[in-house]
Structures are given as C-alpha cells and as structure tokens.
Amino acid sequence: MYQEKIITPPSGIRMIAVFFALILLCGLLAMATQSFLVLEIILIACGILILPGFIINNPNEAKVLTLFGQYVGTVKTDGFFWVNPLTIKRKVSLKARNLNGHQIKVNDKLGNPIEIAAVVVWQIKETAKATFAVEDYLQYVSIQSEAAVRHLANIFPYDNFEDEEATITLKDGAEKVSSLLEAELSERLSRAGIEVVEARISHLAYAQEIASAMLQRQQATAVIAARKLIVEGAVGMVEMALDRLSEKNIVELDEERKAAMVSNLLVVLCGDRNVQPVVNTGTLYN
Known part of the structure; x- marks a missing residue:
C-alpha cells in the first residue's frame, strides 16, 4: 500500500x-x-x-x-x-541513528527481576512507509525496541545457575542474544520501513532487591567449583604418591597406614591454611 x-x-x-x-x-x-x-x-x-x-x-x-x-x-x-x-514536501533523514534505550526492569525466564537496556542502530530504508504507515516513526522505534527487549528477557534466563540445561543465557550468550534481538527488531520495524543495522545489550544486571543475594550465590558457586577442582587434584596427587611408593619399594604400607597417609595428604593439599608440622615420636599403633 x-x-x-x-x-x-x-x-x-x-x-x-x-x-x-x-x-x-x-x-x-x-x-x-x-x-x-x-x-x-x-x-x-x-x-x-x-x-x-x-x-x-x-x-x-x-x-x-x-x-x-x-x-x-x-x-x-x-x-x-x-x-x-x-x-507538499516532507524532509526525511536517511542517516543512521542511535537509540540508547532506557534501563527497564523485567523478569527473566526464571522469574528473577533484572535490569536490562539495549542500543539500537537504525536508519530509514523506505520513506513512504516511514511517513504514511506510522504516526511518528521516532516514537514507534522507541516503543517497539523496548517491547523487543522485554520479550527477549522473558524467554532467556539471566544465567544458568538455576537452569543448568539452558544453552543460551542473557549473561553469557551475548552474540546469540544480540542476533535474536536484531532479528526481532527488524521484523517489528519493517512496518515503518526501518532497517536495523545493529542491536546490542548495553546494560544487564540483577535488580537491586536481589542483587546482594545473587552476588552471594555467585560467590558460593565459585568457591564450590574451586574446592571441587582442588579435591580432584589432591586425590590424583595422593594416588600418584601411593603408586610411586609401591613401585620404588620405599616402604610397605598396610591398609591402615595407607588410610592415615591419605588422610594426612588430603588435609595438607585441601586445607586453606598453611600446614603446621608435627613430629610424631611414637608409632601409628601407640
């Protein structure tokens, strides 16, 4: 038309x-x-x-x-x-323009309140649609961009802490999320003859009311992951020590002595403080 x-x-x-x-x-x-x-x-x-x-x-x-x-x-x-x-002559600019979207509060896929904003680079491609199909194409771009950002935030989780099966998250899937945002904006703005050159998430954070709790959860998750790595490494080192002692025939250890050695090595390797040496003047059995 x-x-x-x-x-x-x-x-x-x-x-x-x-x-x-x-x-x-x-x-x-x-x-x-x-x-x-x-x-x-x-x-x-x-x-x-x-x-x-x-x-x-x-x-x-x-x-x-x-x-x-x-x-x-x-x-x-x-x-x-x-x-x-x-x-009647209407002047229409064909130059590329930036839309720096406002930070909006919205729930992600898991219902967590987050703050999100996007930057959109756009330009008019078809002047007839921009002039006659919509009342005000500047306002149309602003409202549709906000709607697209809200929809995008609703279909993806912020991160995969609670949804481990999520392949795309708002936090880590920057390229994929930007590509999906650009595609959705292109579909929404095509009615007004507007071409989306680029769309990027410019701000992403948890809302203030849950930011502190989420930070503690992220710290706890990081500590657990670090401890898991330390334990895996310590078990490997203990296994290697026992194998080498057995190969070299340095000392013969029964099951009880092996258990004591494993316990001591794990304490030394997994402890978060410097080990204090103790001189044992007796034997394992007295």
Missing part, C-alpha cells in the same frame, strides 16, 4: 533560467506599453508559482512529495531540483 516510488525531478537550474526569462519579459513589456498589463500580471503570477517548486536535497536526505493527498514519489538523489510547486 505504501510502496516507495523513487523519482528524479528536472534540474532546478533550468527553471531558474525560465524564472529570470519571465522577469525580463515582464520588464520589456512594461517599458514598451501599458496595453499588456494583463499579460504582465499573468507572467508575474507564473514567476511567483515557480519559486515554491525549488528544492535542495542534501546527501543522505530524501523529500517525500504528496499532491492533493496522494503520494507522488520520493526524491533521494542529492542536488538542486524543481518539482510541482503545489506538492
């Missing part, structure tokens, strides 16, 4: 020559005789009507032309032109 039609109007230089020719002709007629008064008035009126038809189109700029409520076409070529002086 609002298919863009690109037109190239005649050069304005030619119409300037016609305008000055009319002025010169009026002057000559005025000096010649008064009997051409009506013709002079007509020529002057024609000259005045020519002036509103001149337009200057700058680079990355377009003029949308309408005549008596009907869409005539769009001038996208930069330069100096002349169009029908009765047409």
